[in-house]
Amino acid sequence: MAGAVNLLVQSHPINSALSLIVVMGSLAAEYLLLGAEFLAAVQVIVYAGAIMVLFLITIMLLNAGKEERTKGSRVATLIGVPGVVIGAVLVAWTLLYRSNMQSVPIGALWGAPKDIARLLFHDFLLPFEVTSVLILIAILGAVVLASPPEAVARGARKDG
């Protein structure tokens, strides 16, 4: 949580990204406590590894410096902060005092990777395959969007 607050306070994007890595790591620890060790590993590999490296590379590539304050940001701060804080307090109060939730055991190891794999490749096989197509489309789109416009035009001419 301290990492999440730090993400908001820091004005330099690199510092925000590093505190986001802290958040991802502590979330992986939470998943371990909840007995989801497969998800903890995936969280570390995919989020803290792949996505954050992508973010850092983009920050360095674009040479992002300190962000400047503008009028729009002040308006958003004035209206947004009180509303968001009120909403958060309401949700927390409702969850803590108006619900009779039981406790969950720490480290309950029932989510073994074997069971997850059986579920993933039997019951959820079609969504799993659809996500592979989605990833492929995302990769193609990212390459087309990130390559310079001249290169795209040259490739189109070569094809047609």
Next chain:
Amino acid sequence: MVPLSYYLVLSGILFTCGVLGFLIKRNIITIFMSIELMLNGVNLSFVAFAAHWHALSGQIFVFFVMVVAAAEAAVGLAIIIAVYRTRETLNVDRVNLLKL
């Protein structure tokens, strides 16, 4: 034994931090990171409920959310690079024209 509501409150706090960053930040990369923070908050509540109800499909849903987040991050960062190439800025207030 940890009460389930603690996990839900933590997830709500993470989501709120994401919304707050989305509203007050002007740097497009930091806004993108706030979106990732929101996704993570929702993931935490998914896992907490899965542990509570002893249903593994919650974890499968978190897996799919992660996949979609990875795809979204790749495409979004490519869009950010394309925007920076044409506008030479990362401030969202300066990006106010669809066509230059």
